[in-house]
Amino acid sequence: MKFYLQKLNPTLMNVKSFNLIEIRNQFPILNKKINNNQLVYFDNAATTQKPKKVIEAINEYYSEYNANIHRGIHTLAEKATLEYEKTRKSVAEFINSRSEKEVIFTRGTTEGINLIASSFVKHFLKKEDEIIISEMEHHSNIVPWQMICEENGIILKTINVLENGEIDLNNFKKLITNKTKFLSIVHTSNTLGTINPIKEMIEICKKSNVFTMVDGAQASAHSRIDVQDLNCDFFVLSAHKMYGPTGVGVVYGKEEILEKMPPYMGGGEMIKEVNFQKTTYNELPYKFEAGTPNIGDVIGFNKALSFINDIGFNNILSYEKELKDYALNSFNKIPGIKILGNSKNKIGIFSFTVDKIHYYDLGLLLDSKGIAIRTGHHCTQPLMEKFNLDGTARVSLAIYNTKNEIDYFVEKLKKLIN
Amino acid sequence: MKTTDSIQKDIINNFQTLDDDFEMILNYLIELGENLDEYDEKDKLETNLIKGCQSKVWLSYKIKNDKLIFSGESNTSITKGLLSLLIKVFSNQSPDEIIKTKLFFINKTGLCRFIGTQRSNGLESMENKFKIIALANKKTNE
Numbered sequence: 001m002k003f004y005l006q007k008l009n010p011t012l013m014n015v016k017s018f019n020l021i022e023i024r025n026q027f028p029i030l031n032k033k034i035n036n037n038q039l040v041y042f043d044n045a046a047t048t049q050k051p052k053k054v055i056e057a058i059n060e061y062y063s064e065y066n067a068n069i070h071r072g073i074h075t076l077a078e079k080a081t082l083e084y085e086k087t088r089k090s091v092a093e094f095i096n097s098r099s100e101k102e103v104i105f106t107r108g109t110t111e112g113i114n115l116i117a118s119s120f121v122k123h124f125l126k127k128e129d130e131i132i133i134s135e136m137e138h139h140s141n142i143v144p145w146q147m148i149c150e151e152n153g154i155i156l157k158t159i160n161v162l163e164n165g166e167i168d169l170n171n172f173k174k175l176i177t178n179k180t181k182f183l184s185i186v187h188t189s190n191t192l193g194t195i196n197p198i199k200e201m202i203e204i205c206k207k208s209n210v211f212t213m214v215d216g217a218q219a220s221a222h223s224r225i226d227v228q229d230l231n232c233d234f235f236v237l238s239a240h241k242m243y244g245p246t247g248v249g250v251v252y253g254k255e256e257i258l259e260k261m262p263p264y265m266g267g268g269e270m271i272k273e274v275n276f277q278k279t280t281y282n283e284l285p286y287k288f289e290a291g292t293p294n295i296g297d298v299i300g301f302n303k304a305l306s307f308i309n310d311i312g313f314n315n316i317l318s319y320e321k322e323l324k325d326y327a328l329n330s331f332n333k334i335p336g337i338k339i340l341g342n343s344k345n346k347i348g349i350f351s352f353t354v355d356k357i358h359y360y361d362l363g364l365l366l367d368s369k370g371i372a373i374r375t376g377h378h379c380t381q382p383l384m385e386k387f388n389l390d391g392t393a394r395v396s397l398a399i400y401n402t403k404n405e406i407d408y409f410v411e412k413l414k415k416l417i418n
Numbered sequence: 419m420k421t422t423d424s425i426q427k428d429i430i431n432n433f434q435t436l437d438d439d440f441e442m443i444l445n446y447l448i449e450l451g452e453n454l455d456e457y458d459e460k461d462k463l464e465t466n467l468i469k470g471c472q473s474k475v476w477l478s479y480k481i482k483n484d485k486l487i488f489s490g491e492s493n494t495s496i497t498k499g500l501l502s503l504l505i506k507v508f509s510n511q512s513p514d515e516i517i518k519t520k521l522f523f524i525n526k527t528g529l530c531r532f533i534g535t536q537r538s539n540g541l542e543s544m545e546n547k548f549k550i551i552a553l554a555n556k557k558t559n560e
Contacts, residue, residue, distance in 0.1 A: 035440040035441070358473070358493055358494040358495065359472070360472040360473050360494040360496065360497065361448075361494050361495045361496050364444055364496055364533065365441075365444055367440070368440040368441040368444055369441075375472060376472045391472055
């Protein structure tokens, strides 16, 4: 299969910084053969592939300047600290936070949500207060709240999702009472692809003094994120869904709120002074980064951000939209396919079922053709239940996917259906 | 009567003809599943259900001459093929023979490389269910 810029919007071809072949060439794995076929990687919502410069940066850290950070005084420690903190600066710029103090590194979105549940909600909400989430949340944005609610007598409410996969805004407005203190909402659904009207929802919350957290795991590589513009109190993301390494995530929080929050974990690095009478905590953001962090992968994440920045969101948004529209148009022509989530405002995530073929069989049969898709409930069981499904197949696209790959997928899927 | 080990060896021999070709293995599994005896709809009970992460399997049994005879069903074609292999190994055997059987055919066929380690098909739960049934029907030597 050849990958070239076929049928691309001519205006895109003129953008000198965007060349699909060059982009694909940065991902060694995309040349792999899977079961004797060229790999077609359509499982980007689970994790994206990594460009060479991310892999090389991690390799370089371990080969050239591996050392623990923030404490050592020797050359290696200095270099490692410098590179680690460079990533924090890049993240701050990427999400447009006011300062680097507002950027806390975690292991991923799941840990980020647990940090906020544990250090903010648990301490600042009281019995009978209410937290709102939606029906389209990933399990990691459901279970931490259930745990905190159960432990502290807080009430958890869920916003309805409409048939087309969009948030029911009217229902959301009705759910807010004078007891509502916190909204935790997914920016972009990992199952439906829907981009939620986050800014509007946050504005509504602000009028009622409701704190807000945005789960940006699925959004951060596909939408431009500006935390100041959103005016959210917290924003969480995972590096590995943004062409970066696994095991790195970010919690953004407004500085004045983070200052008031107690640490999440105790240990080294997060302290200023320890004695057996009283320990004083380190300042932001280190207060929330107990223990030796995932240094090498945080350094690698910086290169993932520069990969995204080099392409630029203008290019990303227009190419990914074009790819999504092309995919949708092609999928709609497949007999017996049902797509879950038909919002006009969505990214290239397509959950679908096919008459007479179970999604599990579909996933394995496509894998035999080199096509990697996700099957199952995508960690959104309540959403599946709402739509009377126990699972779907899911295609999720990223910047390096091509129309040729979509054609190949459609051809193979049609053959299976026949 | 063949032992469970010799049945497993037969399965391994059959898979060897597929040359580790994933597509051929999948199609063979689907064919095996299609050849499984029809499962009685009224046996699709919660108590007979084995829940995998992505597929459902029902397993029921009867006893004939102190041997366990299994029948099963799945909502996915490939899992049904896997199930049919387990039924081939364990059916018509005594509870003692089933309990002491070590399943080695998964590792010796191309199956393990492709689907033997995935929790999605519930292979381990299926094996456990056969053994639990065997344990429940084991004769105690008093």
